[in-house]
Amino acid sequence: MAVVAAAITDGEGRWLLQKRPHGKRHAGLWEFPGGKVEPAETHAQALVRELNEELTIVVPGMGFAPVGRAEGAPGEGEPAIVITLYKVTAWAGTPRAEPDAELRWSTPDEIVLLPLPPLDRHLAMQLFGDARQDA
Numbered sequence: 205m206a207v208v209a210a211a212i213t214d215g216e217g218r219w220l221l222q223k224r225p226h227g228k229r230h231a232g233l234w235e236f237p238g239g240k241v242e243p244a245e246t247h248a249q250a251l252v253r254e255l256n257e258e259l260t261i262v263v264p265g266m267g268f269a270p271v272g273r274a275e276g277a278p279g280e281g282e283p284a285i286v287i288t289l290y291k292v293t294a295w296a297g298t299p300r301a302e303p304d305a306e307l308r309w310s311t312p313d314e315i316v317l318l319p320l321p322p323l324d325r326h327l328a329m330q331l332f333g334d335a336r337q338d339a
């Protein structure tokens with residue numbers, strides 16, 4: 205299963221995370237906004253769609269670039285998962301949470317202390333390896 209996720213920064217060292225809603229896998233954990241790539245979509249189309257659905261923002265087709273990748277093996281009825289993390293550099297609108305979700309802007313130091321899905325720890329390490337300097 206291919207998943208796309210977004211690294212969005214406020215330019216002041218904080219990054220946008222979303223809390224998984226109740227009743228979903230990883231409920232209560234914080235993750236990068238995004239979701240599954242549908243069969244007829246490219247990664248870019250999925251990222252633009254998910255960010256519009258989840259955050260109400262509009263991301264232009266060239267407004268992001270890949271900054272990380274993590275893979276999880278299948279297990280316990282779950283498919284294998286490959287997540288690509290894209291740093292989003294341009295968007296229109298203000299991120300707003302869906303009714304059953306919660307958003308927070310956090311520094312890398314705060315993020316490593318939050319409950320995250322396992323793959324997000326890998327993504328965060330890839331992102332903050334070079335983003336601590338230029339966020």
Ligand SMILES: Nc1nc2c([nH]c(=O)n2[C@@H]2O[C@H](COP(=O)(O)OP(=O)(O)OP(=O)(O)O)[C@@H](O)[C@H]2O)c(=O)[nH]1
Nearest residue numbers: 207208209229230235236237238239240287321323324
């Ligand atoms: N969006 C997102 N999903 C992640 C991350 N890390 C991670 O393990 N996942 C997992 O990847 C899968 C993505 O599913 P999703 O529920 O976000 O996708 P979606 O919005 O298309 O799902 P839906 O159709 O069930 O609402 C879930 O199993 C989720 O737990 C992450 O950083 N962002």
